Amino acid sequence: MCSDKYFDEDHSNLIVGPVNKPRWIYSVSKQLLDRVIWAYGEKEGLQFTLFRPFNWMGPRLDNLNAARIGSSRAITQLILNLVEGSPIKLIDGGKQKRCFTDIRDGIEALYRIIENAGNRCDGEIINIGNPENEASIEELGEMLLASFEKHPLRHYFPRLRAFVLSKVAATMAKDIRT
Structure with missing residues (x-):
């Protein structure tokens, strides 16, 4: 191509x-x-500074209603599956990895960008992420499930039905080329 x-x-x-x-x-x-x-x-x-937030996590970023319509972050979607007991769907086995960033760290980075000490951010495109906090979606699901199972209110929620593996991503790459 x-x-x-x-x-x-x-x-x-x-x-x-x-x-x-x-x-x-x-x-x-x-x-x-x-x-x-x-x-x-x-x-x-043009004077500019661009920033790209990568997989921020923390309170009030989105909610379970957003997850119900497919408009949420991966963490919120997984939490919805746990709370409702619906199967967790792992696209291509959940092997894709993401680096997750605590919202407080992201906000601190934004403050520093806005402060722009010494004009260091002028004309820059800045990724805001945490490469040391990497996990696959499958690993993330397993971590959330382990925490959820230990929660004192766990008995109020339905049992998780399953992790469902899907090959959608693998076949999609082939489909889009045709």
């Missing part, structure tokens, strides 16, 4: 897929806006 091996979807670690598919439009549009802002900074002198 692309003559540059670093950007060829068949060889790159970055797979964006077709922009007309709902799954990819969010990621691609964020990347496009980053590039547009960067270009205005380079060519027109």
Whole structure:
């Protein structure tokens, strides 16, 4: 697809897929806006600082109602499954990994970006994440389940039915190329 091996979807670690598919439009549009802002900074002198929050976790980020309609973070979705006793669906076996960031650490990073001591953040795109707090979705589900089972109010909630493994992600990569 692309003559540059670093950007060829068949060889790159970055797979964006077709922009007309709902799954990819969010990621691609964020990347496009980053590039547009960067270009205005380079060519027109626009002063900017962009930040990308990665998998923030903590209170009040979203709620179980958001999880019911599929509009929540992975942690909230897993908690909903535990509370309702519904099966936890692990796409491609839950092997995909994410680095989770405590909301307090994220807010502290934002304060420092806004403070912009010595103009260090000018013209930068800053990822806010915690690479030392990495877990697969399967591991995350197991950690939450272990904590949930020990909770003193556990007996008020239905039993978890199962972890359900799905090959959706593996087959989706094949489907989007056809």
